[in-house]
Each structure stands twice: as structure tokens, then as C-alpha cells.
Amino acid sequence: AHLDRVAAVDGDVRAFLHVDGETVLAQARKVDERRAAGEELGPLAGVPIAHKDVFTTTDMPTTAGSRILEGWRPPYDATITARLRKAGLVILGKTNMDEFAMGSSTENSAYHPTHNPWDLSRIPGGSSGGSSAAVAAYEAPLATGTDTGGSIRQPAAVTGIVGAKPTYGGSTRYGIIAFASSLDTPGPFARNVLDAALLHEAFSGHDPMDSTSIDKPVPPVVEAARRADVAGLRVGVVKEFAGDGYQPGVTARFNEAVELLESLGAKVVEVSCPNFSYALPAYYLIAPSECSSNLARFDAMRFGLRVGDDGGRSAEEVMALTRAEGFGPEVKRRIMLGTYALSSGYYDAYYGKAQQVRTLIARDFDAAFGQVDVLVSPTTPTTAFPIGERADDPMAMYLADLCTIPANLAGNAAISVPCGLADEDGLPVGLQIMAPVLGDDRVYRVGAAVER
Numbered sequence: 001a002h003l004d005r006v007a008a009v010d011g012d013v014r015a016f017l018h019v020d021g022e023t024v025l026a027q028a029r030k031v032d033e034r035r036a037a038g039e040e041l042g043p044l045a046g047v048p049i050a051h052k053d054v055f056t057t058t059d060m061p062t063t064a065g066s067r068i069l070e071g072w073r074p075p076y077d078a079t080i081t082a083r084l085r086k087a088g089l090v091i092l093g094k095t096n097m098d099e100f101a102m103g104s105s106t107e108n109s110a111y112h113p114t115h116n117p118w119d120l121s122r123i124p125g126g127s128s129g130g131s132s133a134a135v136a137a138y139e140a141p142l143a144t145g146t147d148t149g150g151s152i153r154q155p156a157a158v159t160g161i162v163g164a165k166p167t168y169g170g171s172t173r174y175g176i177i178a179f180a181s182s183l184d185t186p187g188p189f190a191r192n193v194l195d196a197a198l199l200h201e202a203f204s205g206h207d208p209m210d211s212t213s214i215d216k217p218v219p220p221v222v223e224a225a226r227r228a229d230v231a232g233l234r235v236g237v238v239k240e241f242a243g244d245g246y247q248p249g250v251t252a253r254f255n256e257a258v259e260l261l262e263s264l265g266a267k268v269v270e271v272s273c274p275n276f277s278y279a280l281p282a283y284y285l286i287a288p289s290e291c292s293s294n295l296a297r298f299d300a301m302r303f304g305l306r307v308g309d310d311g312g313r314s315a316e317e318v319m320a321l322t323r324a325e326g327f328g329p330e331v332k333r334r335i336m337l338g339t340y341a342l343s344s345g346y347y348d349a350y351y352g353k354a355q356q357v358r359t360l361i362a363r364d365f366d367a368a369f370g371q372v373d374v375l376v377s378p379t380t381p382t383t384a385f386p387i388g389e390r391a392d393d394p395m396a397m398y399l400a401d402l403c404t405i406p407a408n409l410a411g412n413a414a415i416s417v418p419c420g421l422a423d424e425d426g427l428p429v430g431l432q433i434m435a436p437v438l439g440d441d442r443v444y445r446v447g448a449a450v451e452r
């Protein structure tokens with residue numbers, strides 16, 4: 001049924017980079033055989049899932065939305081891919097994304113843009129916009145994404161679905177193509193909070209292959225999503241995430257969500273996190289710095305594209321030609337920014353300063369969570385914008401992640417749940433709920449109580 005749905009709508013939505021029906025049906029038959037042989041499979045056995053094209057998959061290409069990896073077949077599965085196969089989920093295909101997860105609209109894909117199923121002239125968010133569009137368009141019931149600065153929560157918000165960023169280190173990065181290693185966090189997309197929690201639980205747990213993976217019990221997210229009550233919980237409204245620059249329809253739906261929380265018995269207070277205003281500039285130094293280092297591995301020798309290797313050129317010339325042709329403009333911009341921020345003489349002023357700001361933001365969270373159990377804000381300042389509107393204005397594009405970036409810098413758990421449609425354009429609005437590190441169960445508990 002999902003393959004039929006993909007065939008019917010993906011020509012318009014363009015959520016997928018790769019779908020191969022035979023591989024899908026072969027996987028499904030295998031799940032049936034395992035079940036018939038009496039194997040104990042998890043609650044999601046047989047459910048189709050779409051993976052963002054940064055999750056390595058041995059039976060499908062993995063491109064990270066880049067020309068430099070066009071046609072690359074990974075030799076191994078990401079831990080999350082492998083765990084979900086073992087649990088009996090069926091991989092439907094690989095979803096479109098901004099190249100190397102750099103972007104907020106999926107327009108930076110080297111292949112094609114993806115369209116928002118609510119309005120095909122608009123962006124589905126990014127960088128995991130193929131996954132959000134696939135779930136919103138009923139092409140897939142579940143999908144994975146990665147959230148480095150908002151790339152799960154922001155696309156979930158603008159397509160009217162649920163997307164969670166687990167605690168950093170709570171979901172393993174092994175086998176996921178790296179963007180900024182201290183921020184990258186794989187997580188789930190679904191059409192409701194309980195489904196997202198089931199997926200979260202299915203892929204979580206300590207992974208010795210990722211040195212930053214947390215070796216502690218997985219927070220009880222499914223139980224929390226089932227519980228879905230907020231009575232007596234203390235909810236903090238982030239004062240800095242309101243006012244100018246927020247679309248009126250976003251503010252209206254957010255205020256209603258806060259009233260709903262109060263009517264369900266939560267105690268709502270305003271909380272100030274003064275350093276959150278510096279999160280965006282700090283992120284745009286730290287993330288490019290880490291990417292400039294991570295993307296050095298695309299050297300024309302080890303994987304993918306190789307340009308100009310005709311016998312007459314040095315290895316260095318081949319590398320330069322390959323990287324010039326294989327990387328798109330946003331990736332090049334980030335590599336240049338990051339290389340500059342890390343260079344001797346500038347390191348302390350830029351990268352070092354940004355890391356200090358990061359510590360201040362983590363302290364703001366600590367202070368806030370001394371007073372409240374969860375923090376809430378709109379997920380994004382606006383609803384989905386038209387394709388092309390911000391494509392030539394990186395600063396305008398970067399603003400899409402204003403509210404989501406603090407949780408990445410501090411490693412906190414966060415979720416975006418639908419909270420209604422904006423009056424002016426009828427497009428979905430997302431409510432962001434943030435909890436302390438390893439407080440993932442709280443975001444599911446509150447999210448399930450207020451999702452619409």
C-alpha cells in the first residue's frame with residue numbers, strides 16, 4: 001500500500017531519492033518468514049520506514065544529498081538501520097535532504113527540491129525534508145532524520161507531524177554520515193507522539209561503536225507517551241522566543257497551546273534564558289568548524305566521485321577538482337567558514353568564543369530546569385515558506401532554526417508536536433517542548449497530552 005502511495009504522489013512531493021519496490025517486498029517477505037519461524041519481533045515488525053539518506057544501508061545507495069557520493073553503496077549498516085531491521089521494520093527507501101544536512105528547506109539537495117504536501121509551492125523544512133514530507137504525505141508511517149540544529153523539529157513543524165531530537169548521545173551516530181559530530185542527533189518522525197516514541201525506543205540503547213553514546217537506561221518514552229498527562233508539571237515559557245519576527249498565526253497557536261497546558265493542570269511560568277539570543281551565531285561557528293574537519297574525508301580517493309584522474313594530474317589536483325565539482329555552494333560556504341574559524345590566530349576569537357557561549361547556554365538550561373520541568377516555545381518563527389524565497393539569502397534561511405539550536409548546543413531532549421494551523425495561510429504550526437539531558441520521557445509525556 002505504501003509503495004502504491006509513493007507511486008501516486010511522489011512525482012509531485014519528491015520526498016525520495018531512492019525507492020526500489022523489489023527490495024521492499026523482499027524485506028517484507030523475510031519478516032513474514034521470521035514471524036512464521038516463531039521469532040519474537042518488536043511492536044513495529046512489518047511497519048515500513050523511510051530513512052534519511054545519511055543513514056548507511058548496505059542494500060541501497062547512500063548519498064547524503066550530495067553529488068560527491070552519487071551511487072555510493074556503503075559496506076555496512078548504521079547501527080540504527082541494523083537495529084530497526086532486526087526489529088522487523090521494512091526500509092521503504094532513502095529520503096531527500098539538504099546536502100550533508102546543511103540547510104532548512106531541502107533546497108540544498110544536489111538532486112532536486114522536495115515539496116511540502118500541504119502546499120506544493122512551499123518547502124517541507126530541512127535538512128530532513130524528504131523524511132518529513134514522506135510522513136506528512138502518507139507515503140511512510142515512520143521515518144528517521146538527524147537534528148544538528150533543528151533538522152528534525154523544524155521540518156516536523158512545517159509539515160504538521162511529530163519529530164523528536166533525543167538527548168545527545170541517547171541515539172547512536174555510528175554509520176550516519178557526519179555533519180557536526182558534537183551536535184548530530186538521529187531521531188524519529190511520525191504522525192503522532194506515541195508512534196514516535198515506539199520508534200525512539202526501538203533504535204535507542206547504548207552502542208559501543210559510538211564513543212559518545214550514553215551507557216545508561218533509555219528513558220521510558222513509550223510509557224510516557226501513553227501516560228500523556230501534565231497535571232502538576234511546571235512548564236516554562238522561554239521569554240526570549242516571542243515577539244518580533246514571529247508570524248502572528250504562529251504566536252496565536254503557541255499561546256493556545258500554553259492555555260491548553262494550563263487547563264490540563266500544568267503550572268505555567270515565564271522563564272528567561274538570556275544567552276539563547278547568542279545561540280544562532282555560536283552554532284554557525286561551531287557547526288561549520290566541525291564540518292570542515294568531517295568533510296575532509298571526501299578526498300576523491302576513498303569514496304564516490306573522482307574527477308580528472310587521467311594520469312596527468314597530481315593527487316592534490318584530483319582532490320581539488322573533485323571537491324570543486326562534488327560539493328554544492330552551501331557546503332563550500334560552510335567549509336570555508338569553518339576553516340577560517342579554526343585557523344591559527346582566529347581560533348580563540350571565533351571557535352573558542354563560540355564554545356564559551358555554548359557553556360553559557362547550557363547553564364541557562366540548568367538554571368531554568370531548577371525552576372520548571374519542561375520549557376516550551378514555538379518550534380519555528382514562521383510556517384513553511386515558498387520554495388526559492390530564502391534560497392539566495394543564507395542569513396534568512398538560518399533564522400528558521402532560531403528556537404531549535406539551543407537544545408543542540410546543550411544536548412537536551414526536545415520534540416516538536418503539531419499545535420494547529422496558522423490563520424493567515426492555513427499551514428501547520430509546531431510546539432517545541434524541551435527537557436533536560438535524559439529527560440526524553442518528559443517531552444513525550446507533554447507532547448502526547450497537547451498534540452493536535
Ligand code: GLN
Nearest residue numbers: 101102103148149150151
Ligand atoms: N538548518 C541548520 C543548518 O543548516 C540545521 C541543520 C541540521 O540540523 N542538520 O545547519
